[in-house]
Amino acid sequence: MVTQEPIDWDDAYSNFAYIPDGFGYPAKWLEQATSFREEMDRKGLLKLDVSYGEHDRNRLDLFMPSGDLRGLAVFIHGGYWMEDFDKSAWSHLARGAVSNGFAVAIPSYVLCPEVRVSDITVQVGLAIAHAANEVAGPIHLTGHSAGGHLVARMMTATSPLPQAVRQRIRKTVPISPLVDLRPLMKTEMNETLHLDAVEARLESPALLEPQEGIDVTAWVGALERPEFVRQNALLANVWSGFDCRVEAVEEPGRHHANIIEGLTDPDHPLTRNLLGL
Template sequence: MQNPGEYYSRQYNARAAIPDHPYIFTRWVKESAHARRTNAALLDIAYGEASGERLDFFPANRGGAPLLVFIHGGWWRSLDKSDFSFVAGNYVRAGFNVALTNYTLAPAAPIAEIVRQQLRALAWLYRHAEQYDFDAQRIVVAGHSAGAHLAAMMMAARWPLLEPDLPADLVKGGILMSGIFDLEPVRHADFVNADLKLDAEDAGALSPAWMPQAHPAPFITAVGGLESDEFKRQNALIAERWKENHRSDVPLPGTNHLTICDAFAQSGHPLFEASIGLLSPPPADA
């Protein structure tokens, strides 16, 4: 019988499966630096007290536009919002505001605290919509990998229980890319759980696949055709568990766990266009 730790480590170690991942990360850093030079941006805005509780805001060139909130991945323990500035440009050019959130990385913070930080980030953005001139009634959350887990947790959040001034439908849509929605296998993946320190209780309490959506917000899913069976299973799982509001799964043949972010950022790509569809206000007679 195959050792579950070895199996899950192989299935979830996406970097090991992508030989050119150092090149991809380097390219992202360069493209992100260019995005910050060529777009208006408000950087490192504090949404909380911890040093990791910061966000970057890329404003649209029109007032009252919807807001796309992007949560980065990296197994909750690596990468930074600044590595993903490149995703903002084409959404801004299409007329949307973009916020990219950070969080305290594991092991300095457990996943439960990282979730709480993202709750604070979304609540902060909702309360500051007038100041930053975006439509508080059109907030869509997107996430990649561990960030997709956090985005799904935002879709499962019961906002009025967090603070009474927050609406149940604070999140109007979701874009879940190559996410982890059932954390039970992750605690068997030694390469990452050495930092996360998940136990069975944590895995159950922090798995959005085993929670209902708190509000019927539409969402799309996507996973790369070159990704592992487990990432594909996770993607199908959330689509099935929340099927009443699942709008579409965007097929991505030839895409891996990292280049899915390039697809998300690329104007005209089916994933970009599906994301724009979630951000666009519904017709007046809808």
């Protein structure tokens, strides 16, 4: 008989502690984001703080391409649905899509414990729908970590997105996604998230049916914590049994903090996959 050692779930979801200078990344992101925002503002290609709801955090930034418009890309940030990130830390991730002719929407959302994860799902649906009203054409969705969970959740049969918006979505790329939320109930984070068994199941994309005909690539860094690699593969494994296109990619040499850098490069495989290039 093989005896499995108990899993330390807090350690399993601890990313920055296993990345060289991991805790220095948020400051770098903010600096790069601020620089890109200023660049786009000088060009008159930026709409800041577009409201999509009543809360102060129900705002999105919209970055426009300088040439012909090819569609809309949306990036949803992570932070375990509770860390003090907002849209202002991720602006630079719009560069790759904007350079390829896509408008990019990056929303903030209200965090736990003020709301529950299921409430954030609804907010993200509202943000995407609002951006879709602002920008014509096909829609491409991506998000990182908890944001990866949220864009995968948009592709489930119980998505909050209006049917007209769903029909415009051409590609979804959850990056380092959390697709089974049940293990998180065993972490200290759950003192803030307040996940219970019912909500964890109803908000876990891997436990839900995908919409028919969708095209999803679950993307993770090969150097990420094993739990993130496992969850990435889990989504592709489960959804491959349905009528949709789904694959899993493990990008060599990338960890949880630098996996998103591909979105800043117009020619990076991550950007090209997202935009269907």
